[in-house]
Amino acid sequence: MNESDLVDAIGQVIDPEIRLPLADLHMLRWAKVRRSRVDIQIDIPVPEHPAQLELENRIRQAVRNAGVDGDVNVRTEIMDASERAVLRAALASDNEDGHGQESLPFADKTSHTRVIGISSGKGGVGKSSITVNLALSLARMGKSVAILDADVYGFSVPKMLGVDHDPMVIDDIMIPPIAHGVACLSMGLFVEDSQPLIWRGPMLHKALQQFLSDAHWGKPDYLVIDMPPGTGDVALSMAEYLPRTEIVVVTTPQPAAQRVAQRSAIAARKMKLTVRGVVENMSWFTGDDRKRYEIFGSGGGQDLAHSLGVELLAQVxxxxxxxxxxDSGVPVVASDPGSEASQAFERLAQRIDDMGPARVYRKELTIR
Ligand SMILES: Nc1ncnc2c1ncn2[C@@H]1O[C@H](COP(=O)(O)OP(=O)(O)O)[C@@H](O)[C@H]1O
Ligand SMILES: [Mg+2]
Incomplete structure (x- = not known):
């Protein structure tokens, strides 16, 4: 094998964090073969590449797959400002063009990405759990998936998803960290665990806007959003930024919860977002005797779906x-894919995918 074939093979290696080939990112400087030894130099954009070991493993594997034996020696150097500028241009061109009001991605009807907003009328019904496990189930189907944690006060996605590192920040571009194959951005990545978030509304709006505009999202098949609580002004901003959001409302089985959930669905419609369906969470508990115990009653999800004129997509x-x-950062879909709950999430993901994107999007948006 000659060196240029080897360079081609290594250039196709996908950076595990940035999710693009090294060649596109201009991260492969050179590769040399000397007898039983391969020397490679890669240039990384920032001193701390969170997935450097995995990247080196992938490079070694690519060398081996190319049929080259011997020791593989990977050197890394940090890019200088002009090299980083080339990489940033590659990231920018991989992102979707912003067409929305504020020139944000995912807003235009030509967008490849389906935006699924998980919403609930009140906290504690499992909105974040469903966001994370749905995202993982979609990823397990082979989709490329990202999560935006827009529940700015109650952010819990990084912990649930098991994100164990800070986002790479390449000058002014954030790289959403990857866990279980899913990319995610959240306020939780930027504030200390123990610190309360004392921010004024406009700062939160700005932060969410920047999560969309100043990050490398690429063109995922799905962007799943842990939506901010129902009717607040952060929810209004989200509707404005992401007008193609397809809302999935989470409720629990009891009638009281259903009324609260209905409010959030009505709010979504007022914001001209399409409500695609209902997920009922905590539907039953299967005892050791294999009997189903309906601890929180029954029928709430079905009734809500009926009154909204949408489908009951799943019961978890x-x-x-x-x-x-x-709590541990290994969602049930990853730790126990065959379990009852995981199968419910798998069916939910399959159902959402089968439905296809909502057909009717509003032409333009006027929230003032
Ligand atoms: N189906 C379920 N079975 C067991 N525990 C659940 C279930 N759904 C949610 N939980 C737990 O209930 C709590 C609240 O869920 P969470 O997803 O954080 O709700 P929300 O985001 O709506 O506030 C969490 O501790 C979560 O692990
Ligand atoms: Mg939550």
């Missing part, structure tokens, strides 16, 4: 693995 049982998975 109450399982302790869902709670513990959220």
């Amino acid at each position: 049982p109450l399982v302790s693995a869902l709670r513990s998975g959220g």
